[in-house]
Amino acid sequence: MRREPEPGKYHGPITNYLLREEIDREARAAAAEFADLSDDELLARETELDQRWVTVREEHQRLFDERRKVKREKSRRGLFLPPLHDDETDTDASPSEKLEAALAASKKKRQQRRP
Numbered sequence: 001m002r003r004e005p006e007p008g009k010y011h012g013p014i015t016n017y018l019l020r021e022e023i024d025r026e027a028r029a030a031a032a033e034f035a036d037l038s039d040d041e042l043l044a045r046e047t048e049l050d051q052r053w054v055t056v057r058e059e060h061q062r063l064f065d066e067r068r069k070v071k072r073e074k075s076r077r078g079l080f081l082p083p084l085h086d087d088e089t090d091t092d093a094s095p096s097e098k099l100e101a102a103l104a105a106s107k108k109k110r111q112q113r114r115p
Contacts, residue, residue: 034042074080093101 037045071080
């Protein structure tokens, strides 16, 4: 039995050409952007970015963990799903009164459609 190829795993000649073109474009853009930096300045810039990346990654992980805790608590409290309908208009009505009002409105609409 032949397996389906995994997306992005095997590239054909056209895809390989396009990937090489994209890499070449990125290299040309980087060369133009950093042309005025010395080797030492470029290495210092990389070190600075690496340090910032660690900070950003740690903050991302902290936010991700906190968000996951909030979602779990929402689920525990039953707040995970939105309400199925909007009851803000007549919160004092009992469920049977709401049902009767909905049935009456439906009956009225059906009667208005009849010629």
